[in-house]
Amino acid sequence: MGRYENKFKTFLDEKRKIVDKKLLQALKNRKPGSLYEPGYYIIEGGGKRLRPLLLLLAVKAAGGKLNTAYNAAAAVELLHNFTLVHDDIMDNADKRRNILTIHKKYDTSTAILTGDSLLSVAYEYLLKDCNGNAKKIMGAFTKSLVEVCEGQSLDKEFELREAVTIGEYIMMIRKKTASMMEMCCTTGALIGGGDEQIVKGLANFGKNIGIAFQIQDDLLDITGNENDVGKFIGGDLVEGKKTFLFLKAMEISKGTDKDKLLEVIKNKGIKPGEIQGYKDLYQKLNVLEAAENEIKHYTNLALKSIKKLKNEKYREFFALLADSLIKRRK
Amino acid sequence: MGRYENKFKTFLDEKRKIVDKKLLQALKNRKPGSLYEPGYYIIEGGGKRLRPLLLLLAVKAAGGKLNTAYNAAAAVELLHNFTLVHDDIMDNADKRRNILTIHKKYDTSTAILTGDSLLSVAYEYLLKDCNGNAKKIMGAFTKSLVEVCEGQSLDKEFELREAVTIGEYIMMIRKKTASMMEMCCTTGALIGGGDEQIVKGLANFGKNIGIAFQIQDDLLDITGNENDVGKFIGGDLVEGKKTFLFLKAMEISKGTDKDKLLEVIKNKGIKPGEIQGYKDLYQKLNVLEAAENEIKHYTNLALKSIKKLKNEKYREFFALLADSLIKRRK
Numbered sequence: 185m186g187r188y189e190n191k192f193k194t195f196l197d198e199k200r201k202i203v204d205k206k207l208l209q210a211l212k213n214r215k216p217g218s219l220y221e222p223g224y225y226i227i228e229g230g231g232k233r234l235r236p237l238l239l240l241l242a243v244k245a246a247g248g249k250l251n252t253a254y255n256a257a258a259a260v261e262l263l264h265n266f267t268l269v270h271d272d273i274m275d276n277a278d279k280r281r282n283i284l285t286i287h288k289k290y291d292t293s294t295a296i297l298t299g300d301s302l303l304s305v306a307y308e309y310l311l312k313d314c315n316g317n318a319k320k321i322m323g324a325f326t327k328s329l330v331e332v333c334e335g336q337s338l339d340k341e342f343e344l345r346e347a348v349t350i351g352e353y354i355m356m357i358r359k360k361t362a363s364m365m366e367m368c369c370t371t372g373a374l375i376g377g378g379d380e381q382i383v384k385g386l387a388n389f390g391k392n393i394g395i396a397f398q399i400q401d402d403l404l405d406i407t408g409n410e411n412d413v414g415k416f417i418g419g420d421l422v423e424g425k426k427t428f429l430f431l432k433a434m435e436i437s438k439g440t441d442k443d444k445l446l447e448v449i450k451n452k453g454i455k456p457g458e459i460q461g462y463k464d465l466y467q468k469l470n471v472l473e474a475a476e477n478e479i480k481h482y483t484n485l486a487l488k489s490i491k492k493l494k495n496e497k498y499r500e501f502f503a504l505l506a507d508s509l510i511k512r513r514k
Numbered sequence: 515m516g517r518y519e520n521k522f523k524t525f526l527d528e529k530r531k532i533v534d535k536k537l538l539q540a541l542k543n544r545k546p547g548s549l550y551e552p553g554y555y556i557i558e559g560g561g562k563r564l565r566p567l568l569l570l571l572a573v574k575a576a577g578g579k580l581n582t583a584y585n586a587a588a589a590v591e592l593l594h595n596f597t598l599v600h601d602d603i604m605d606n607a608d609k610r611r612n613i614l615t616i617h618k619k620y621d622t623s624t625a626i627l628t629g630d631s632l633l634s635v636a637y638e639y640l641l642k643d644c645n646g647n648a649k650k651i652m653g654a655f656t657k658s659l660v661e662v663c664e665g666q667s668l669d670k671e672f673e674l675r676e677a678v679t680i681g682e683y684i685m686m687i688r689k690k691t692a693s694m695m696e697m698c699c700t701t702g703a704l705i706g707g708g709d710e711q712i713v714k715g716l717a718n719f720g721k722n723i724g725i726a727f728q729i730q731d732d733l734l735d736i737t738g739n740e741n742d743v744g745k746f747i748g749g750d751l752v753e754g755k756k757t758f759l760f761l762k763a764m765e766i767s768k769g770t771d772k773d774k775l776l777e778v779i780k781n782k783g784i785k786p787g788e789i790q791g792y793k794d795l796y797q798k799l800n801v802l803e804a805a806e807n808e809i810k811h812y813t814n815l816a817l818k819s820i821k822k823l824k825n826e827k828y829r830e831f832f833a834l835l836a837d838s839l840i841k842r843r844k
């Protein structure tokens with residue numbers, strides 16, 4: 185893999201800059217300021233830009249040209265930020281990427297409307313790169329929007345339900361997180377002019393890497409560093425979220441350990457002071473290791489689905505991306 | 515006009531039923547229930563279905579077939595309901611169409627997500643009727659979504675601003691209300707296969723009738739009956755909204771009358787007990803008549819823009835629709 189590492193890094197750095205510029209242009213000085221300034225603020229706050237990069241990699245892997253896809257790349261990041269802004273209201277989150285969330289910096293009405301407008305501009309930008317295949321591309325984008333809403337609703341529903349299986353959890357994150365990554369790959373492959381096999385292979389890569397990504401996110405809520413992650417560590421436990429870690433712990437624990445976990449469900453979360461105790465319990469039950477194995481499992485599925493990709497360079501780029509996601513600290 | 519009245523009434527009644535059925539089908543028994551049941555509840559709550567009917571009339575006026583457009587008709591009503599659900603949170607409204615708003619019946623998180631999902635299903639349904647012209651139709655729909663967000667933001671901004679001109683107000687309602695009606699006509703005309711002149715003429719009808727519609731809405735907030743309108747009468751004054759009536763009153767009042775209006779701005783609204791006093795002031799200043807004249811002005815512009823429509827029957831249907839909107843009590 186070594187020979188592509190520097191090229192991959194350069195690709196990410198260069199394309200991230202172009203995407204950032206496009207994103208800021210999409211919102212800067214747009215009127216009315218009362219609508220677009222909060223959106224600009226959240227986009228300017230940064231982020232990994234993972235979804236646009238996935239889309240652009242898929243364009244290249246399918247044999248297309250990047251300059252036909254930068255608007256679509258901006259669109260998927262705008263869609264992602266729409267979900268963040270609305271989710272942060274629902275989760276009552278104070279911070280995101282180390283800065284105040286929109287509903288905290290402004291108010292809930294502003295945050296609702298900012299989310300809506302980010303979504304509207306997402307569709308506007310996606311349309312700019314729909315040439316000849318608008319129905320397919322808009323269909324993939326819309327399917328992922330539908331599933332993101334369904335996934336978020338299941339996530340909230342699971343917080344209130346007593347019993348959730350790991351199977352149900354995987355189905356939920358497939359919709360809430362993986363669906364959008366799958367769509368990024370599908371959209372990139374379609375814009376790039378890929379045939380059915382390429383589109384399907386890349387879509388499967390996106391879906392499986394998305395599931396791995398979300399379990400990694402659950403893990404970082406426990407093992408991460410607040411400054412790296414950009415938000416409060418242990419927040420999932422405080423919110424009583426049924427993460428992979430929590431459900432795995434429920435599955436294998438007994439006696440007083442299980443009672444301690446049932447307390448989280450009963451009280452719909454824990455106090456910040458109790459986080460360390462639950463971290464220790466997770467360690468004892470080896471659920472962090474179980475999560476790492478699950479992440480590896482889905483990452484391997486992702487890699488398997490691009491094995492037939494003829495373009496060696498971009499096949500390796502995808503493999504390097506998968507590797508970097510496993511190792512990420514934020 | 516007389517010869518078409520019964521036919522027009524039959525058209526509305528028949529098509530409204532088909533649209534209602536399509537709308538309920540779009541959300542009924544869809545999983546997860548936690549997401550789609552609140553959406554079903556708000557759609558089942560009824561409504562005039564004005565936007566789908568506008569779209570279907572435009573399909574026929576352009577020479578198209580209705581059975582190619584019922585999904586799109588459902589889509590514009592879903593888009594409309596998305597805006598209502600989110601606006602009701604922002605306006606802190608308790609009731610809509612005589613039933614509890616979603617954020618009152620459930621909670622704010624549910625209402626945010628229900629709005630988002632209604633929008634996602636709107637795009638899903640619109641796509642079903644995009645055949646060969648997806649980019650144009652999706653473009654018109656998305657432009658109207660962008661403008662609805664901009665209009666809503668301006669509306670909220672005007673509540674906080676001291677001075678708003680009637681010109682600014684018209685620009686705001688053009689975006690907040692008229693843009694979607696314009697889009698319904700554009701989309702219908704495109705699906706119906708209309709040429710550029712027909713699309714443009716119908717779009718102008720939608721835009722102007724939309725402006726007239728919103729001023730009529732402002733008027734009904736004062737002259738309406740709570741049971742007819744389905745929400746609290748005088749709510750715009752209580753909320754301190756800068757409606758056409760309020761801005762016209764500001765424009766022509768002097769002395770103590772003006773002071774009384776300035777109080778509304780200063781206090782960002784009035785108490786429910788003060789509504790009658792402001793109703794009397796509006797009467798005294800003749801602003802209700804001024805609003806009626808403005809409604810007639812935009813209705814005439816709407817009628818003028820469809821004069822060249824060759825299909826006499828549907829030209830008369832549009833005229834009857836315009837007439838019914840002027841006379842509406844809800």
